[in-house]
Amino acid sequence: MNLLNHVAIIMDGNGRWGLRYKNSRNLGHKEGLKTVEKIIKSSIRNKIKFLTLYAFSTENWKRPKKEINYLFNLLENFLTSRLDDIHNQKIKIKILGYKKFSKKLNNLLNYAEKKTIKNTKLQINLALNYGSKLELINAFKEIKRGKIKINEKNLEKYLQTKNIPDPDILIRTGNTKRLSNFLLWQLAYSEIFFEKKLWPAFTEKDYIKIIKEYKNIKRNFGRI
Ligand code: FPP
Numbered sequence: 001m002n003l004l005n006h007v008a009i010i011m012d013g014n015g016r017w018g019l020r021y022k023n024s025r026n027l028g029h030k031e032g033l034k035t036v037e038k039i040i041k042s043s044i045r046n047k048i049k050f051l052t053l054y055a056f057s058t059e060n061w062k063r064p065k066k067e068i069n070y071l072f073n074l075l076e077n078f079l080t081s082r083l084d085d086i087h088n089q090k091i092k093i094k095i096l097g098y099k100k101f102s103k104k105l106n107n108l109l110n111y112a113e114k115k116t117i118k119n120t121k122l123q124i125n126l127a128l129n130y131g132s133k134l135e136l137i138n139a140f141k142e143i144k145r146g147k148i149k150i151n152e153k154n155l156e157k158y159l160q161t162k163n164i165p166d167p168d169i170l171i172r173t174g175n176t177k178r179l180s181n182f183l184l185w186q187l188a189y190s191e192i193f194f195e196k197k198l199w200p201a202f203t204e205k206d207y208i209k210i211i212k213e214y215k216n217i218k219r220n221f222g223r224i
Pocket of ligand 1: 011012013014015016017029030032033036054055056057060071074075078126174199
């Protein structure tokens with residue numbers, strides 16, 4: 001039986017869910033946040049140590065400004081109202097991606113990381129303004145600048161996921177089968193689960209089903 005240490009999720013389908021049931025993409029994001037909370041709780045119950053959530057990609061800046069503002073407001077309100085609770089639950093928050101947001105949000109993200117840095121129950125890596133290609137290019141630039149030998153171990157020291165084990169599982173909801181510039185290096189040997197349901201409709205039961213399926217997969221890592 002495989003141990004499950006790290007789950008990464010592409011939380012796709014908020015917009016479609018919102019349009020379908022509430023006539024508003026933004027209300028889909030609001031509902032998606034409820035699923036985030038459920039999955040965090042379930043991850044703790046299932047003794048998962050790392051949960052990486054793709055919340056905003058480097059490509060998402062191409063969306064209408066109104067939607068972008070809504071998403072960041074949602075995040076700001078979430079962190080402001082829930083940070084103490086997150087901290088009390090011994091959850092560590094780590095941001096993957098470049099913090100190029102409003103001064104207020106940048107400060108809040110830095111504060112959340114600093115406050116929770118010693119927590120060990122569950123580490124949530126929130127990918128915000130994250131793009132895997134940019135991450136890799138910047139890692140190679142650093143290696144070149146430092147005249148460091150290029151090998152896997154050295155490259156990983158310059159990725160934003162430094163000291164974070166690779167995901168065992170990637171889940172993508174929303175009935176789309178692509179990686180969307182997410183953790184391209186780190187997902188090399190992850191088991192991938194594409195889920196038809198839209199993110200706001202994804203339940204703990206769906207999550208547990210995937211976890212169970214994963215635990216019984218024979219992982220070869222290139223061996224037979
Ligand atoms: C993708 O769905 C989802 C996002 C770009 C945002 C994810 C945000 C949340 C789950 C809520 C906020 C989270 C936090 C941590 C505050 P989409 O909008 O691309 O859906 P679509 O494919 O149906 O258009």
